[in-house]
Amino acid sequence: MTITHPSTDILILGSGASGAAVAWRLSKSDFKVVCLEQGRWIKPEEYPNEHADWEIQARTNWAYDPNVRSLDVDYPINVDESPIDPLMFNAVGGSTIHWTAHTPRFHPSDFRVKTLDGVADDWPITYEDVEPYYDAYDELMGCSGINGDPANPPRKERPMPPLPIGPDGERMARAFDRLGWHWWPSDSYVNSIPYRGRQACNNCGNTGFGCSRGAKGQTDVAIWPEAIANGVELRTDSRVFRIETDADGRTTGASYYDADGEENFQPAKGVVLAMNGIGSPRIMLNSASDAYPDGLCNSSGLLGKNLMFHPYAMVSGLFDDGLKTYKGALANIILCQEFYETDPNKDFVRGYSYQVARSSGPVSTACGYMFGRVPWGADHHSEFGRRFGDVTVLGVIGEDLPEEHNRVELDPELTDSNGIPAPRVYYKLSSNSRKQLDDAIENAETALHEAGAVEVLATQLLKVAGWHLMGTARMGDDPKSSVVNRWGQAHDADNIFVVDGSVFVTSAAVNPTPTIGALALRTAAYIDRERADLKS
Amino acid sequence: MPEHDNETKLTDADRLVLSAVMDLIVPAVDELPGAGEMGLAEAAEEFAGKEVKYGVSLGRVMEALSLEPSARAEGGFAALDEEQRVAALQVLEANIPGYFDDFVDLVYIVYYSDERVHKRIGWRSGPLQPLGWEMPAWDPAVLETVSKRKPFWRKV
Numbered sequence A: 001m002t003i004t005h006p007s008t009d010i011l012i013l014g015s016g017a018s019g020a021a022v023a024w025r026l027s028k029s030d031f032k033v034v035c036l037e038q039g040r041w042i043k044p045e046e047y048p049n050e051h052a053d054w055e056i057q058a059r060t061n062w063a064y065d066p067n068v069r070s071l072d073v074d075y076p077i078n079v080d081e082s083p084i085d086p087l088m089f090n091a092v093g094g095s096t097i098h099w100t101a102h103t104p105r106f107h108p109s110d111f112r113v114k115t116l117d118g119v120a121d122d123w124p125i126t127y128e129d130v131e132p133y134y135d136a137y138d139e140l141m142g143c144s145g146i147n148g149d150p151a152n153p154p155r156k157e158r159p160m161p162p163l164p165i166g167p168d169g170e171r172m173a174r175a176f177d178r179l180g181w182h183w184w185p186s187d188s189y190v191n192s193i194p195y196r197g198r199q200a201c202n203n204c205g206n207t208g209f210g211c212s213r214g215a216k217g218q219t220d221v222a223i224w225p226e227a228i229a230n231g232v233e234l235r236t237d238s239r240v241f242r243i244e245t246d247a248d249g250r251t252t253g254a255s256y257y258d259a260d261g262e263e264n265f266q267p268a269k270g271v272v273l274a275m276n277g278i279g280s281p282r283i284m285l286n287s288a289s290d291a292y293p294d295g296l297c298n299s300s301g302l303l304g305k306n307l308m309f310h311p312y313a314m315v316s317g318l319f320d321d322g323l324k325t326y327k328g329a330l331a332n333i334i335l336c337q338e339f340y341e342t343d344p345n346k347d348f349v350r351g352y353s354y355q356v357a358r359s360s361g362p363v364s365t366a367c368g369y370m371f372g373r374v375p376w377g378a379d380h381h382s383e384f385g386r387r388f389g390d391v392t393v394l395g396v397i398g399e400d401l402p403e404e405h406n407r408v409e410l411d412p413e414l415t416d417s418n419g420i421p422a423p424r425v426y427y428k429l430s431s432n433s434r435k436q437l438d439d440a441i442e443n444a445e446t447a448l449h450e451a452g453a454v455e456v457l458a459t460q461l462l463k464v465a466g467w468h469l470m471g472t473a474r475m476g477d478d479p480k481s482s483v484v485n486r487w488g489q490a491h492d493a494d495n496i497f498v499v500d501g502s503v504f505v506t507s508a509a510v511n512p513t514p515t516i517g518a519l520a521l522r523t524a525a526y527i528d529r530e531r532a533d534l535k536s
Numbered sequence B: 001m002p003e004h005d006n007e008t009k010l011t012d013a014d015r016l017v018l019s020a021v022m023d024l025i026v027p028a029v030d031e032l033p034g035a036g037e038m039g040l041a042e043a044a045e046e047f048a049g050k051e052v053k054y055g056v057s058l059g060r061v062m063e064a065l066s067l068e069p070s071a072r073a074e075g076g077f078a079a080l081d082e083e084q085r086v087a088a089l090q091v092l093e094a095n096i097p098g099y100f101d102d103f104v105d106l107v108y109i110v111y112y113s114d115e116r117v118h119k120r121i122g123w124r125s126g127p128l129q130p131l132g133w134e135m136p137a138w139d140p141a142v143l144e145t146v147s148k149r150k151p152f153w154r155k156v
Helices: A017-027 A113-117 A127-141 A166-179 A224-229 A276-285 A362-367 A380-387 A431-451 A513-530 B012-025 B041-050 B052-067 B082-095 B097-111 B115-121
Strands: A008-013 A033-036 A078-081 A233-235 A239-245 A251-257 A263-273 A312-318 A334-336 A352-357 A391-398 A407-415 A421-426 A455-459 A496-498
Touching (some): A017 A224, A127 A513, A239 A263, A362 B097, A391 A431, B012 B097, B041 B052, B041 B097
Parallel strands (some): A008 A263
Antiparallel strands (some): A239 A251
16 A cells, blocks of 8 residues: 655655755755655765775675665666666765765856857856856865866855875876966865865775765765755655656656555655656656656657766876875866867867876775786786886766767666666767767877876776766757756656756766756756745 | 586685685785685685675686686696696686686785785775875965966857
């Protein structure tokens, strides 16, 4: 028998980067808000960094890849037709638990790629529309960084100074200086000083697996405590399988399984989907009905389509000066955006960023996460000794352009532990992306050699790198070519909103989370300002 | 011969072979014996029993090794000299590269999780927290060159 709960005003699905932002913003008005999260609260002492076997946990129960982790709260993803594995985490905080919190912003040009470069589509909004929400999200999560970056527009001062770039970062920065290339200290949602009751980072390095100091901007520590104190109900172990609608196609709430596998129904006046660029289309596709035979709010036929990752290449430099490059936040050193924009002299459009990253512990070194697997046998120890603590990485983030054939569908056979259909991902790397990456690899080799690398190794395309899930419920002004409007509101139902990376029109060449959070705050502000009808 | 579905069950004879193989994967260095002689075969077997990917790779490598012609001679793998043993592993590496790579990772995982190894390579054992690492403080002087550059972001 279905357990039916008292009705709420706004029901948020997912407690990560975007869901928490909406909850927090609406908690400051008098909306009644419930958030359903399929995962649970994770205690700081559970994080791998608190355990001696952290490198093993990083490969097993704390792996980035849900197909490797295979926890009950995870859902499997069919990746047979994708060269890139989608990555995510399911808990209060969502994927902000295991992100590295590198937080650059989109450029103004990223919202206008059709106008400027004749590809993809323009966004229905501008950088200026989003800018105040970027500032608000930076403040909420806690941004470390410094003004004056010549590659980006002037902006409000960050709440904290940059993280230390360390001797390895400075070595790379000097190389960029000598080449006349841009670089700037990374913006990071990692505390460089104590911030709002959370400690400063102590450079342990392993930012990718939850921070027990609370130094990383995870929504479970940065946002949820205040939202809950303001009256939001966050209900964990609640796995949504269907968004319910009435005969007019408007939502009436969502159905979910609780921890005991019981079916529940949470009625609501409005529903906000915040389950990431794969999770949201998955549940929308699983919510087909008479009103929506092809999936919820899918009159455009674009739901699940235009999936964008950031295809990552990794170019690793091996040095011989013993800088111990495992010290410091893993992927938050400096950013190079010398090649960010379209160059008419090149055979591809749009561009890429370099995210300078560090190495890690001995297991990672031996297994080759940063510089290839160390050979076994007679040369093993000398090779390990050369690599351990002596690798600096230039991660290439290329702008992925939307293509309809890259998509998320429901798998006809694969399900999660509750029997809900799992997503199946189709993704083909475009020739434009390949050319971007090739160019980036060549330039990265130049930079690493300039920095003094004695050997450089390029990984042409990282497989375990689908951190950024975008485009599968894109925004736009035309209901025929987009799923949601400029406020994240579905064209087909005015009380359904999408606020995660699904709404992205294009992907830019930077990590997406500040943009996801800013857009979520913008949608919440719209609901607060314009949608009193959703309030009881 | 190991049985394998999701768990790896090795016989005593398998364990001897595994230990010998691990000594070839990570040989002795300085004061440390090879990975097998350090007694890490048991840890590898235990870890493989918990993690399907490594369990499968361990099973496949042990199985393939038992079928490898040079190792099927009288006395088996144990009777081969070091050069022959290395050659046998190289055959496996070429024939079942995916499984072999995972197997090598398995050996590395247990070896580089061992405190004796940490001591030799100068790595601080234990959790990363609460100690973290000391780093030089942020110094804005590093921006001297790049901050002179004029803004070049693309105007819209």
